[in-house]
Amino acid sequence: MPAARGIAAIAFVVLCACTAPSGPSADASGADVTVAERATEAAAAEPVTFDSSGLTVAGDLRRPDGPGPYPGVVLIHGSGPSDRDGVVPGQLAMTFPRPVAVLADLAMALREAGYAVLTYDKRTCGPFNGCADNGYPEPSADLTIEAFVADATAAVEYLRSRRQVRPEAIAVAGHSQGASFVPGMLLDDPRLAAGVMLSAPFDSVDALLAGQAEVMASIVADLDPAPAGAAQGVTQLRRLARSVTALRTGDVDDATTIGGATAGFWRSWLRVADGVPQLAQQAEQPLLVLNGAADTNVGPDQTARWRRTLTGDGDRVVELDCVSHALNCLHTNEPAAVDPGAIDATVDPRVPETVVQFLDEAMRDERQPGAGNT
Numbered sequence: 001m002p003a004a005r006g007i008a009a010i011a012f013v014v015l016c017a018c019t020a021p022s023g024p025s026a027d028a029s030g031a032d033v034t035v036a037e038r039a040t041e042a043a044a045a046e047p048v049t050f051d052s053s054g055l056t057v058a059g060d061l062r063r064p065d066g067p068g069p070y071p072g073v074v075l076i077h078g079s080g081p082s083d084r085d086g087v088v089p090g091q092l093a094m095t096f097p098r099p100v101a102v103l104a105d106l107a108m109a110l111r112e113a114g115y116a117v118l119t120y121d122k123r124t125c126g127p128f129n130g131c132a133d134n135g136y137p138e139p140s141a142d143l144t145i146e147a148f149v150a151d152a153t154a155a156v157e158y159l160r161s162r163r164q165v166r167p168e169a170i171a172v173a174g175h176s177q178g179a180s181f182v183p184g185m186l187l188d189d190p191r192l193a194a195g196v197m198l199s200a201p202f203d204s205v206d207a208l209l210a211g212q213a214e215v216m217a218s219i220v221a222d223l224d225p226a227p228a229g230a231a232q233g234v235t236q237l238r239r240l241a242r243s244v245t246a247l248r249t250g251d252v253d254d255a256t257t258i259g260g261a262t263a264g265f266w267r268s269w270l271r272v273a274d275g276v277p278q279l280a281q282q283a284e285q286p287l288l289v290l291n292g293a294a295d296t297n298v299g300p301d302q303t304a305r306w307r308r309t310l311t312g313d314g315d316r317v318v319e320l321d322c323v324s325h326a327l328n329c330l331h332t333n334e335p336a337a338v339d340p341g342a343i344d345a346t347v348d349p350r351v352p353e354t355v356v357q358f359l360d361e362a363m364r365d366e367r368q369p370g371a372g373n374t
Helices: 035-044 102-112 145-161 176-188 205-221 230-249 263-273 276-282 300-309 350-362
Strands: 045-052 055-062 070-076 087-091 094-101 116-120 165-175 194-198 287-292 316-320
Touching (some): 045 145, 055 145, 070 145, 070 176, 087 102, 094 102, 102 116, 102 350, 116 145, 145 176, 145 263, 176 263, 176 287, 205 230, 205 263, 316 350
Parallel strands (some): 070 116, 070 165, 165 194, 287 316
Antiparallel strands (some): 045 055
16 A cells, blocks of 8 residues: 655644544544444534634533433534634645544544544634534634633633533543643633543743654654755754744734744734743642643653653553644654554544543542532
């Protein structure tokens, strides 16, 4: 079977592979393997809306069988436009044969484990870009990362308001960019029971971009021949990292476009992400950092830094072998030449198993039967 050797565009490689509209999941050979599960899941998912910063956010609430009350989880997207299923088509320098529905796979597994799970369409995903049919207006030019944090916070409040969801037993779980929101949300909302950071960067945005550029350069160097435009992609990523670093001086107008986004958006990303490790240390609630050893966006060096930093009681740092940025398994040790048959099309089952084990422990008291919302 021919090797897959695609070098992605800059918009694809930044922190988390940009997401695309969801489709049926499949195994690496291209055969649909979860049609029945998706149908069952769709029947179990309740379409919901809630208000956040002037936007009516659309999403799905999945509740376990039985009367409840249940503990709950809000799932938060990575970077780029993303619908409520959180579909990720690949990672740095690698496009998968079939995209991975990261949030949908996690939500289904968490629901089966007894958790009510809320997912929602990101405000940058709507009919204006063909990402979702949700009625969202096109985002304004002054959009910032803080708007995404506000949406995640509103999602928590909505989940708390629902009957049969235990308001004292709610956790937040963010993927990639969304992982960086989690420590601050825990500090701002002491009622949250726990936080989960998936494919979680440790470094600042500009430092992470610079590291990604060198990883990409190393992968390109191993390709013979290198795909057309691969070297240019490395140069562009290095230039993007330098441009984002330059924003720290404040000498660039917010409306200036850098790497497809405004300088104001990048500056807000720096604001939110710069102090995440310190916020994680300050949070009293237990935190789980779960990264993959095969993640080229957020590499093992990031996980090592988390191990040295996140040492509080109840905190855990886990690295799973073969797991990529999209939380699926790559059955290969050679990122420069990957057989499509070696790439799973669903989230590795060890990921939700680890998350559920952590949340069960963190919410041991809160999971006990008691009075829920009415």
